[in-house]
Amino acid sequence: xxxxxxxxxxxxxxxxxxxxxxxxxxxxxxxxxxxxxxxxxxxxxxxxxxxxxxxxxxxxxxxxxxxxxxxxxxxxxxxxxxxxxxxxxxxxxxxxxxxxxxxxxxxxxxxxxxxxxxxxxxxxxxxxxxxxxxxxxxxxxxxxxxxxxxxxxxxxxxxxxxxxxxxxxxxxxxxxxxxxxxxxxxxxxxxxxxxxxxxxxxxxxxxxxxxxxxxxxxxxxxxxxxxxxxxxxxxxxxxxxxxxxxxxxxxxxxxxxxxxxxxxxxxxxxxxxxxxxxxxxxxxxxxxxxxxxxxxxxxxxxxxx
Numbered sequence: 001x002x003x004x005x006x007x008x009x010x011x012x013x014x015x016x017x018x019x020x021x022x023x024x025x026x027x028x029x030x031x032x033x034x035x036x037x038x039x040x041x042x043x044x045x046x047x048x049x050x051x052x053x054x055x056x057x058x059x060x061x062x063x064x065x066x067x068x069x070x071x072x073x074x075x076x077x078x079x080x081x082x083x084x085x086x087x088x089x090x091x092x093x094x095x096x097x098x099x100x101x102x103x104x105x106x107x108x109x110x111x112x113x114x115x116x117x118x119x120x121x122x123x124x125x126x127x128x129x130x131x132x133x134x135x136x137x138x139x140x141x142x143x144x145x146x147x148x149x150x151x152x153x154x155x156x157x158x159x160x161x162x163x164x165x166x167x168x169x170x171x172x173x174x175x176x177x178x179x180x181x182x183x184x185x186x187x188x189x190x191x192x193x194x195x196x197x198x199x200x201x202x203x204x205x206x207x208x209x210x211x212x213x214x215x216x217x218x219x220x221x222x223x224x225x226x227x228x229x230x231x232x233x234x235x236x237x238x239x240x241x242x243x244x245x246x247x248x249x250x251x252x253x254x255x256x257x258x259x260x261x262x263x264x265x266x267x268x269x270x271x272x273x274x275x276x277x278x279x280x281x282x283x284x285x286x287x288x289x290x291x292x293x294x295x296x297x298x299x300x301x302x303x304x305x
Contacts, residue, residue: 004050005083007059008158008167009148018057019151026147027059029140033086034061036140037131045082083161085131087168089141091159093177094170135256142180149175180255192247194219194265195275199237201230212247212263219247219263226268226282240274244285 007030009018031047038045050060131137148154149172160167198209200221207218221227223245229235246267252260269285272278281289 005061006160009057010156012155022151026144029143033137033140040130087159091168094174145175145178183253185251187249189247196241217263222266223268242272244270
């Protein structure tokens with residue numbers, strides 16, 4: 001039997017039309033959620049779209065079990081349940097919260113008899129929990145609601161699986177509850193040593209590669225004078241060449257506590273041929289060193305009673 005999931009877009013006018021770019025982008029993330037869930041649950045699932053209905057705009061998706069399912073007993077359970085899992089993700093933060101009974105699902109899982117005369121397989125019920133907390137599905141849900149939140153015509157969206165179930169409504173003022181917010185932190189290491197692995201010796205917005213605090217990083221070179229001096233042949237990079245610089249580290253953290261770092265060198269103070277070599281300061285490095293000396297000695301002077 002086909003399991004159907006209904007997506008109902010409610011508009012603030014009397015039309016039954018929706019911007020195709022908005023709908024296609026939003027529903028791509030919906031379909032990617034199905035794909036991710038089926039991979040976690042180790043089942044092969046085909047999702048088909050049916051002709052949509054009016055009344056706002058109603059889209060129907062049918063989930064169909066395909067041949068070659070890895071564990072047949074698990075597939076028979078999850079094929080009807082997967083729509084409920086997806087519906088949970090897309091509605092669980094709304095005012096009309098749809099509650100999935102995890103413990104009941106675990107008991108049903110335990111009751112599944114996985115008959116295999118040649119090889120007895122066990123299915124870990126943690127897979128179910130993985131679907132409910134999977135960061136990639138949560139990100140797809142965020143992208144779905146971000147598309148709809150920016151579309152002024154939509155006032156709410158409804159979800160329903162099979163005709164005998166009640167529709168779960170998510171009003172537009174709840175959309176932002178699902179949208180992940182990225183927090184940005186900027187750190188400046190003003191005495192960073194980077195061992196150059198791959199310099200960029202020509203013009204262009206190419207990334208350098210180096211080793212910073214035992215980690216290989218790709219970084220942009222923001223010191224334009226240093227890049228000009230490289231083009232003039234003033235510096236030669238060999239195995240183990242190190243630059244001393246002001247390194248800006250930008251860390252973007254989303255609601256899933258996932259960090260994404262990017263690196264940019266703002267100023268290069270000096271270079272040395274290897275870790276044991278003497279640091280050869282550029283003019284900007286000499287000024288920085290002098291200012292540091294002034295700051296330290298001025299602080300000592302005024303600090304005395």
